[in-house]
Amino acid sequence: MFVSREASILHADLDAFYASVEQRDDPRLRGRPVIVGGGVVLAASYEAKARGVRSAMGGRQARRLCPEAIVVAPRMSAYTAASRAVFEIFRQTTPLVEGLSVDEAFLDVGGLRRLVGPPTDIAARLRREVRHRVGLPITVGVARTKFLAKVASGVAKPDGLLVVPPDGELAFLHPLPVERLWGVGPVTATKLRERGIRTVGQVARLGEATLVSLLGAGAGRHLHALAHNRDPRPVQVGRRRASMGAQHALGGQPHSPADLDAVLAGLVDRVTRRMRAATRTGRTVTLRLRFADYSRATRSHTLPKATADTQPLLAAARALLRAALPEIDRRGITLLGVSVANLDGGHVQLSLPFERDPGAELDAAVDAVRDRFGSAALTRAVLLGRETGPEMPRLPD
DNA sequence: TCTGGGGTCCTAGGACCC
DNA sequence: TCTGGGGTCCTAGGACCC
Numbered sequence: 001m002f003v004s005r006e007a008s009i010l011h012a013d014l015d016a017f018y019a020s021v022e023q024r025d026d027p028r029l030r031g032r033p034v035i036v037g038g039g040v041v042l043a044a045s046y047e048a049k050a051r052g053v054r055s056a057m058g059g060r061q062a063r064r065l066c067p068e069a070i071v072v073a074p075r076m077s078a079y080t081a082a083s084r085a086v087f088e089i090f091r092q093t094t095p096l097v098e099g100l101s102v103d104e105a106f107l108d109v110g111g112l113r114r115l116v117g118p119p120t121d122i123a124a125r126l127r128r129e130v131r132h133r134v135g136l137p138i139t140v141g142v143a144r145t146k147f148l149a150k151v152a153s154g155v156a157k158p159d160g161l162l163v164v165p166p167d168g169e170l171a172f173l174h175p176l177p178v179e180r181l182w183g184v185g186p187v188t189a190t191k192l193r194e195r196g197i198r199t200v201g202q203v204a205r206l207g208e209a210t211l212v213s214l215l216g217a218g219a220g221r222h223l224h225a226l227a228h229n230r231d232p233r234p235v236q237v238g239r240r241r242a243s244m245g246a247q248h249a250l251g252g253q254p255h256s257p258a259d260l261d262a263v264l265a266g267l268v269d270r271v272t273r274r275m276r277a278a279t280r281t282g283r284t285v286t287l288r289l290r291f292a293d294y295s296r297a298t299r300s301h302t303l304p305k306a307t308a309d310t311q312p313l314l315a316a317a318r319a320l321l322r323a324a325l326p327e328i329d330r331r332g333i334t335l336l337g338v339s340v341a342n343l344d345g346g347h348v349q350l351s352l353p354f355e356r357d358p359g360a361e362l363d364a365a366v367d368a369v370r371d372r373f374g375s376a377a378l379t380r381a382v383l384l385g386r387e388t389g390p391e392m393p394r395l396p397d
Numbered sequence: 398t399c400t401g402g403g404g405t406c407c408t409a410g411g412a413c414c415c
Numbered sequence: 416t417c418t419g420g421g422g423t424c425c426t427a428g429g430a431c432c433c
Contacts, residue, residue, distance in 0.1 A: 039401070339404085
């Protein structure tokens with residue numbers, strides 16, 4: 001795979017996104033600690049973060065840490081609108097945009113040097129544009145790989161720009177704490193720390209076999225590659241979400257089966273509405289449970305055909321819930337969730353006329369799938385006749 | 398630190414097929 | 416009666432991310 005020798009991948013990440021939108025829209029909030037969300041912190045402004053407030057923290061604890069914080073209710077529609085406006089600027093910068101969430105994306109600006117300028121200038125202009133046109137602070141990391149661009153933006157936050165030049169990659173990366181690596185969370189960090197490993201450089205010196213024995217094959221190889229800054233993944237345009245879900249936290253008190261069924265029906269209704277609005281269908285229904293001790297479990301069922309209709313998905317969810325009732329009775333329940341996966345049947349189908357050479361059409365379809373969804377998405381290619389045509393043999397690839 | 402709501406990716410075992 | 420190698424799909428759990 002071709003890997004650019006130039007740092008031309010941008011990771012753009014809005015700072016304290018929800019809180020920044022609130023500060024933008026209400027001048028009284030500017031320069032002051034702002035917490036979005038009451039029961040639990042959805043976002044905290046940098047003034048609140050400086051006092052130790054973190055997202056996902058309980059509201060009570062957050063107010064204890066920062067009593068003068070201004071707590072505001074979330075305004076999802078405002079955040080969605082701001083996100084759209086920012087992604088519009090991303091796409092005006094380059095067609096090669098891969099969104100990661102509402103507030104961050106990778107941009108590949110490698111081909112733009114002659115037309116527009118070097119990546120550093122593009123990144124600086126992107127930040128100005130977002131500030132002027134949407135009124136929000138955004139941090140951009142620039143590097144040769146996606147992974148390193150993301151690390152760079154994390155280091156540069158808030159409201160910063162950091163370029164990692166190709167000849168300075170390991171010097172930048174190796175002194176950082178392991179927690180900066182994408183994919184290292186509390187569990188992995190603890191395992192490494194127990195071995196006295198605190199920096200990325202120490203991970204790099206460890207050797208792949210050691211990491212694999214410590215963390216398992218997948219995580220070990222992944223971490224070894226990142227510590228040596230090996231990340232060949234290209235920026236992928238047009239990725240679509242693979243599942244949609246809804247969940248609801250329940251209080252500690254007991255819940256009757258009828259209560260739970262009503263909650264479940266509401267959740268399935270929410271999800272299927274969103275699926276229909278997005279014209280997606282799905283086959284696999286997963287029931288998500290959290291018990292009184294906060295341990296979690298999932299139960300899933302796969303339907304023969306993908307659908308966005310409430311009725312079959314609710315029926316499947318109900319059957320899963322019924323089967324789980326004895327366990328819920330025993331252990332207590334504090335959260336109920338439903339998600340639908342295998343969206344659109346888990347397949348991507350491209351319809352192309354094949355009046356010409358079917359083999360060439362198939363090759364074109366395969367390339368299109370690979371471009372949009374990555375080679376991992378490509379498990380099978382089938383050529384269908386216009387009406388009822390037979391399946392063609394599997395691709396050799 | 399006593400915890401919301403939305404996601405992603407990986408692993409592993411078992412059923413089933415040729 | 417005991418037994419291969421290769422594969423897919425489904426289910427469940429776990430770690431991680433914003």
